[in-house]
Amino acid sequence: xxxxxxxxxxxxxxxxALSTIVIFMVMxxxxxxxxLIILGIGATDETLAALRxxxxxxxxxxxxxxQWVSGVLVGDLGTSYTYSVPVSELIAERSIVSIPLAIIAxxxxxxxxxxxxxxxxxxxxxxxDTGIMGLxxxxxxxxxxxxxxxxxxxxxxMLRWVPAGGFPGWDQGIFNALKSxxxxxxxxxxxxAAILSRVTRSALLEALGEDYIRTARAKGxxxxxxxxxxxxxxxxxxxxxxxxxxxxxxxxxTIIIENVFYLPGLGxxxxxxxxxxxxxxxxxxxxxxxxxxxxxxxxxDIAYALVDPRLQSERS
Amino acid sequence: xxxIQNLSLDIGNTxxxxxxxxxxxxxxxxxxxxxxxxxxxxxxxxxxxxxxxxSTTTGxxxxxxxxxxxxxxxQMCNLRGDDIGMVFQEPMTALNPVKTIGEQIAEGIRxxxxxxxxxxxERAIEILQxxxxxxxxxxxxxxxxxxxxxxxxxxxxxxxxxxxxxLLIADEPTTALDVTIQAQILELLQKLVEENNMGLLLISxxxxxxxxxxxxxxxxxxxxxxxxGPTMEILRNQSHSYTRQLAKASTHVPVRKTRPVTASTSKxxxxxxxxxxxxxxxxxxxxxxxxxxxxxxxxxxxGVTFDIYPGQTLAxxxxxxCGKSTLxxxxxxxxxxxxxxxxFENKNLLNxxxxxxFAARRHMQIVFQDPYGSFNPRHKVxxxxxxxxxxxxxxxxxxxxxxxxxxVGLSADDLxxxxxxxxxxxxxxxxxxxxxxxxxxxxxxxxxxxxxxxSIRAQIxxxxxxxxxxxxxxxxxxxxxxxxxxxxxxxVMVMNSGKIIETGSVTKLFDNPKDEYTxxxxxxxxxxxxxLGTKPI
Numbered sequence: 137x138x139x140x141x142x143x144x145x146x147x148x149x150x151x152x153a154l155s156t157i158v159i160f161m162v163m164x165x166x167x168x169x170x171x172l173i174i175l176g177i178g179a180t181d182e183t184l185a186a187l188r189x190x191x192x193x194x195x196x197x198x199x200x201x202x203q204w205v206s207g208v209l210v211g212d213l214g215t216s217y218t219y220s221v222p223v224s225e226l227i228a229e230r231s232i233v234s235i236p237l238a239i240i241a242x243x244x245x246x247x248x249x250x251x252x253x254x255x256x257x258x259x260x261x262x263x264x265d266t267g268i269m270g271l272x273x274x275x276x277x278x279x280x281x282x283x284x285x286x287x288x289x290x291x292x293x294m295l296r297w298v299p300a301g302g303f304p305g306w307d308q309g310i311f312n313a314l315k316s317x318x319x320x321x322x323x324x325x326x327x328x329a330a331i332l333s334r335v336t337r338s339a340l341l342e343a344l345g346e347d348y349i350r351t352a353r354a355k356g357x358x359x360x361x362x363x364x365x366x367x368x369x370x371x372x373x374x375x376x377x378x379x380x381x382x383x384x385x386x387x388x389x390t391i392i393i394e395n396v397f398y399l400p401g402l403g404x405x406x407x408x409x410x411x412x413x414x415x416x417x418x419x420x421x422x423x424x425x426x427x428x429x430x431x432x433x434x435x436x437d438i439a440y441a442l443v444d445p446r447l448q449s450e451r452s
Numbered sequence: 453x454x455x456i457q458n459l460s461l462d463i464g465n466t467x468x469x470x471x472x473x474x475x476x477x478x479x480x481x482x483x484x485x486x487x488x489x490x491x492x493x494x495x496x497x498x499x500x501x502x503x504x505x506x507s508t509t510t511g512x513x514x515x516x517x518x519x520x521x522x523x524x525x526x527q528m529c530n531l532r533g534d535d536i537g538m539v540f541q542e543p544m545t546a547l548n549p550v551k552t553i554g555e556q557i558a559e560g561i562r563x564x565x566x567x568x569x570x571x572x573x574e575r576a577i578e579i580l581q582x583x584x585x586x587x588x589x590x591x592x593x594x595x596x597x598x599x600x601x602x603x604x605x606x607x608x609x610x611x612x613x614x615x616x617x618x619l620l621i622a623d624e625p626t627t628a629l630d631v632t633i634q635a636q637i638l639e640l641l642q643k644l645v646e647e648n649n650m651g652l653l654l655i656s657x658x659x660x661x662x663x664x665x666x667x668x669x670x671x672x673x674x675x676x677x678x679x680x681g682p683t684m685e686i687l688r689n690q691s692h693s694y695t696r697q698l699a700k701a702s703t704h705v706p707v708r709k710t711r712p713v714t715a716s717t718s719k720x721x722x723x724x725x726x727x728x729x730x731x732x733x734x735x736x737x738x739x740x741x742x743x744x745x746x747x748x749x750x751x752x753x754x755g756v757t758f759d760i761y762p763g764q765t766l767a768x769x770x771x772x773x774c775g776k777s778t779l780x781x782x783x784x785x786x787x788x789x790x791x792x793x794x795x796f797e798n799k800n801l802l803n804x805x806x807x808x809x810f811a812a813r814r815h816m817q818i819v820f821q822d823p824y825g826s827f828n829p830r831h832k833v834x835x836x837x838x839x840x841x842x843x844x845x846x847x848x849x850x851x852x853x854x855x856x857x858x859x860v861g862l863s864a865d866d867l868x869x870x871x872x873x874x875x876x877x878x879x880x881x882x883x884x885x886x887x888x889x890x891x892x893x894x895x896x897x898x899x900x901x902x903x904x905x906x907s908i909r910a911q912i913x914x915x916x917x918x919x920x921x922x923x924x925x926x927x928x929x930x931x932x933x934x935x936x937x938x939x940x941x942x943x944v945m946v947m948n949s950g951k952i953i954e955t956g957s958v959t960k961l962f963d964n965p966k967d968e969y970t971x972x973x974x975x976x977x978x979x980x981x982x983x984l985g986t987k988p989i
Contacts, residue, residue: 354612361563369550
């Protein structure tokens, strides 16, 4: 087990190091001069040159990379060109919206998906299965921004249970803050739940077709005991994989929903930074996102090993 | 104890079993023999009521005084694993990989007796001992992947016998195992029958295994019972034509028109060897165990030296994992060896360039074991058979393709068909046609008849024999089946852990084995004729 963890952790560090290089290089290659963007087209050459000098844009590539990386390592992400505030502050401000939102959405999606997936698999070919699979088709097909708008109309405009958008901040009371996150979380969770439910069902069905299920049945176990005790644990591996991917997506890939609900999340921060050539914000937030995705994968890897003892033994 | 009357089974609209009658008493071993698709396994699953959906059964299955076909799912759950246990063919997949063997054995005990976890574990330890796994060495906390195939089969048997069932059903329990392990498992099953006075339904395609083990035999073909009765009587009298056919096929010896070509006769005639292998060593890298020492590679083939002469059929026998297939792949240049020499038609293959290698490969072809997995299902036969022609840098002409198909007993119409339209035996003919298209001088046959039923096996051996007679082809015949070696090969090499431990002509080596390992191998192999000759009725 220890060996497996060390190996996974080493590959985590390597991936992280490599990704910083790739992100830095890509930002160098994309056209657009940050200094020019800050000062506008009317700026004189002298002021431009002075600003470049001040921002350190004239230093050699390697030096700038090392400066940036060493800053990131100690938590100094630099200062935003456009907002003139430390990037770490910006990201922290947005994370307190995005991270709870992602966690709520993932929890919701898991709570919906796993039971429905199990139900569909255990009633394979029956009405429950056909019904659930039909609904998941719908869940995948319907664009979530459209569904979000529909929910805003019903729950915010007609019933007035929740606000239609915006985020009051956590200092306005946890309940109020959560209220404004409910609709976005549901909108985000539904398509994810639909996918996860289908994955759960097919993984379970595959596991139920294995030889060892027949052995377990020959022991005398009932169908449902076999499903809960033998098939489910085996089916968890693909389910965990998808959950890991979904959480990573929910952290930053939620820009459309953030826009529908006027939420100050990470997605919108990155989007604005890109349009304004605020390179330092883009770089730093992308690195943080990459790091969190890699970290999530690492946790999924640990979960694999807990589920499947074959991964723990050093030989495999 | 178990009595089946007029059992018929349909799946969808296909009739699988017709009017099956079968009786098993306590302490009795009933052998159920048939070729693939004959309905052996379905009979077993019908007793367990674990049939696939959409199957309908009629007739009667009575176990003691329980009518199985009328029992509901709850009653069956109480019966399964308690009074009736079942062992399956494939020990590698029959155990749940994410649960310890202790959990898996104890699970059934707890379900049927309501015993506490601790009691069930104690009982599990006893059973492990009974099936010959020392609990000190193979404790309850082991996972299946830490055990070998034979050990896993013992665990499966332990699960099936945990409640000391009155009836044990074993569906091809040894087919996936090596002969020495097969002998051990059969011995274990017999021991359990005696100790627990249990009935055993032993399902097999191998008459030799059944003759060794079963008191009574039932022969089944296409879902119908052909013959049943005391094993020795049925197999000695062979009064039914199908029984005769099965027995004949399993001891079939192809009639050779040319004289056998052994290494010693070839040396006497001073023939040049076709293939010379000298000191061949193949290694696989292994997992790093420590950060500081380099991992020691695993030596799959360890200093192998042999020659094959034109027209000679050389058998390579050994248990799984002994390096047979690695050796074959290395000869075909799929693997690079670590060191050694491979000289084919006087050319050293290991330092030849691509062009020379192509020329060599043209004269060296392979036939694989699995006739289902070795074709691209979306290619037509014409395409499949002409594939090796890239070695001679041109396309096969229509005439050549037809000739190759005719040589293996297929017809010209088959060119436009897809592999799934053929049966297993026909597919193996296709594989041979594909090997023949470049007019090879050496065919490496890796278990070419192991996946086939006995009657098909006899036909394929006849075909290979005919080709050897007509074209003077040499074979390197890799197999674990010693009866095939005896029937078909001139010389034999015995391989164990990467080394050739004994070589000689088949008759000499089989009659008078020098090495201890060879002796064990020969003793463990089931041999129908030997059994019929020695066992009293």
